[in-house]
Amino acid sequence: xxxxxPRHGGNLQQxxxxxxxxxxxxxxxxxxxxxxxxxxxxxxxLRQALALQVYPDRSYSALRQAIxxxxxxxxxxxxxxxxxxxxxxxxxxxxxxxGL
Numbered sequence: 001x002x003x004x005x006p007r008h009g010g011n012l013q014q015x016x017x018x019x020x021x022x023x024x025x026x027x028x029x030x031x032x033x034x035x036x037x038x039x040x041x042x043x044x045x046l047r048q049a050l051a052l053q054v055y056p057d058r059s060y061s062a063l064r065q066a067i068x069x070x071x072x073x074x075x076x077x078x079x080x081x082x083x084x085x086x087x088x089x090x091x092x093x094x095x096x097x098x099g100l
Contacts, residue, residue: 010031081087
């Protein structure tokens with residue numbers, strides 16, 4: 001039995017060509033793509049972030065404090081990470097170090 005390689009979506013140009021329309025007319029739900037522009041506040045924040053010339057605070061003090069205030073928990077209970085995979089890796093590493 002021949003195996004068909006997996007196909008990932010997100011190729012708007014190819015889909016539009018096949019459908020005979022402009023890429024802007026295609027809503028692609030085959031991948032995690034957002035079909036609209038970010039809100040103005042997000043665009044402003046991104047422009048400001050592009051001006052960064054130094055690394056941010058490695059302990060994420062301001063972020064941890066803001067999240068803690070919002071959720072009414074202690075700041076030391078907040079652990080920012082770069083996605084769930086990183087946080088799971090840290091949890092597994094810490095558990096292994098404790099012999100769990």
